[in-house]
Amino acid sequence: MTGEGALSFVDTNVLVYAFDKGSSPKKRVSTHVLQELFVTLTRKVSQRCASEEALAVLDDLTAWPLLVVDYVAIRAAVELAGQAQLSFWDALVVVAAARTGATVLYTEDLNNGQEILGVRVTNPFAA
Numbered sequence: 001m002t003g004e005g006a007l008s009f010v011d012t013n014v015l016v017y018a019f020d021k022g023s024s025p026k027k028r029v030s031t032h033v034l035q036e037l038f039v040t041l042t043r044k045v046s047q048r049c050a051s052e053e054a055l056a057v058l059d060d061l062t063a064w065p066l067l068v069v070d071y072v073a074i075r076a077a078v079e080l081a082g083q084a085q086l087s088f089w090d091a092l093v094v095v096a097a098a099r100t101g102a103t104v105l106y107t108e109d110l111n112n113g114q115e116i117l118g119v120r121v122t123n124p125f126a127a
Contacts (some may be wrong), residue, residue, distance in 0.1 A: 010028070
């Protein structure tokens with residue numbers, strides 16, 4: 001758990017599980033995560049959402065602080081991917097989390113407990 005004032009960052013997969021109709025403290029999210037969430041909810045889950053329904057989910061999530069992914073973030077992700085042996089997409093999520101000042105990144109795509117760029121990876125589904 002994070003402290004009361006600590007910031008957290010949420011990866012797409014955590015949001016997909018929350019909103020996937022077939023699946024049973026304030027966070028930060030990047031525009032990349034919102035884009036990926038929309039595509040996943042409307043095209044990749046077993047019970048797809050209509051575009052309007054997925055858009056409503058995105059509208060709700062914009063109440064959270066957003067980080068716009070710009071070229072500086074993309075370039076940093078390319079460098080991090082090479083240094084830390086991550087996929088570009090995982091590196092972009094880590095960079096976005098670090099740029100928001102988050103201390104925790106909720107994702108199942110990286111190693112639980114790993115720290116990258118000062119952000120601690122937490123898998124909310126780890127037993």
